[in-house]
Amino acid sequence: MAIAFLRGKISYHSSKVGKFFGATGKRIDSRITGIGEGMAQAFMEKTISSELSKVGEAIGAEEQSVPPASFASMLARHELKLVRGNTSVLQINMGLLCNQRCRHCHLEAGPDRVEMMDEKTTAEIIEFAGRGRFQTVDITGGAPELNNNLATLIENLAGLAPKIMLRSNLTALTDVGRRYLVELCREYKVVLVASFPSLNQGQTDSQRGSGIWEKSIAALKELNAAGYGEPDSGLVLDIVSNPSGAFLPSSQEATEKRFRRDLGSRWGIGFNHLYTFGNVALGRFRKWLIDSGNFESYMRRITESFNPCTIDGLMCRTLVSVSWDGYLYDCDFNLAQAIPMGGRAMHVSEVEGPPKPGTPIAVGEHCYACTAGPGFT
Numbered sequence: 001m002a003i004a005f006l007r008g009k010i011s012y013h014s015s016k017v018g019k020f021f022g023a024t025g026k027r028i029d030s031r032i033t034g035i036g037e038g039m040a041q042a043f044m045e046k047t048i049s050s051e052l053s054k055v056g057e058a059i060g061a062e063e064q065s066v067p068p069a070s071f072a073s074m075l076a077r078h079e080l081k082l083v084r085g086n087t088s089v090l091q092i093n094m095g096l097l098c099n100q101r102c103r104h105c106h107l108e109a110g111p112d113r114v115e116m117m118d119e120k121t122t123a124e125i126i127e128f129a130g131r132g133r134f135q136t137v138d139i140t141g142g143a144p145e146l147n148n149n150l151a152t153l154i155e156n157l158a159g160l161a162p163k164i165m166l167r168s169n170l171t172a173l174t175d176v177g178r179r180y181l182v183e184l185c186r187e188y189k190v191v192l193v194a195s196f197p198s199l200n201q202g203q204t205d206s207q208r209g210s211g212i213w214e215k216s217i218a219a220l221k222e223l224n225a226a227g228y229g230e231p232d233s234g235l236v237l238d239i240v241s242n243p244s245g246a247f248l249p250s251s252q253e254a255t256e257k258r259f260r261r262d263l264g265s266r267w268g269i270g271f272n273h274l275y276t277f278g279n280v281a282l283g284r285f286r287k288w289l290i291d292s293g294n295f296e297s298y299m300r301r302i303t304e305s306f307n308p309c310t311i312d313g314l315m316c317r318t319l320v321s322v323s324w325d326g327y328l329y330d331c332d333f334n335l336a337q338a339i340p341m342g343g344r345a346m347h348v349s350e351v352e353g354p355p356k357p358g359t360p361i362a363v364g365e366h367c368y369a370c371t372a373g374p375g376f377t
């Protein structure tokens, strides 16, 4: 039995370190045949240690160029499956037009994008929301504020889901000419989820564009003045912070404390909750990682930080994402990668409601960003 166990160990290590240990494993395997089990254990421990030290340097060099294991194989290694639970969140991407061009944007949204949700698709999504009985509707983009159908969407969804969230880059929401949207959000108690990556002006501007930090601070003050983020107002203002470079976010709890202290004491700004999100190596962030020579090390870092405990809480288990043209995806990152839900393009107008619990979720290497450390989606 011990010999069988040791052969299993050889096979595991062989798959891990490929050609180096595979050959070594075969040599050891031939040498343990025919000796007693107790002796085999001691022999194996000594031999494995000696063989590993011989190949150590070579393995180290090889790891520099070994691509990360596929996400699907990582799940299999941990005997995990990523399948849907009860879908309670409808995420609606209204299009890729944005007044900013952020370096980390996985959708490459910007002022030159023309993908926008039209009136017909807006109406089809409202009907889908009516059939789906979702608990939360999460509206995103691009900058959804730039879509003229946003007000129609909010007004019609208000009676269909208890909670409506609007993701905002702040500068699009409070821009002159769109301030009526703040009033509309107040009226329907829309939860605002505002991107504000850093307390550092230079870091924010390098990620989001020159002058964005100052405009964001002004927007946060304006939202506070409208009651958002104020105690007992019932108007929720949440903040999302994400790293400005090729690293993982700091602890959410510590970051929230720091933002609350500094935004409060320096600018008199209040908010409800802060979430830290990791950047997903897609779109513009992927290009930046490659151009800056950080892609391999970033992917290695998030792969090595894979945490199997995050799987149950991944947003794709409870969320369905709809694109500006009305097609369904397991999440916004799969939308960016054009990986449709269920393996085929499905339009909201042709489905009864959300996918059934137990339906498999489409995965790719970008999923490692969601499962690194404490998990980031």
Ligand code: SF4
Binding pocket: 314, 315, 316, 317, 330, 331, 332, 333, 334, 361, 362, 363, 364, 366, 367, 368, 370, 371, 377
């Ligand atoms: S990218 Fe994240 S949210 Fe999307 S399918 Fe992968 S693990 Fe789920």
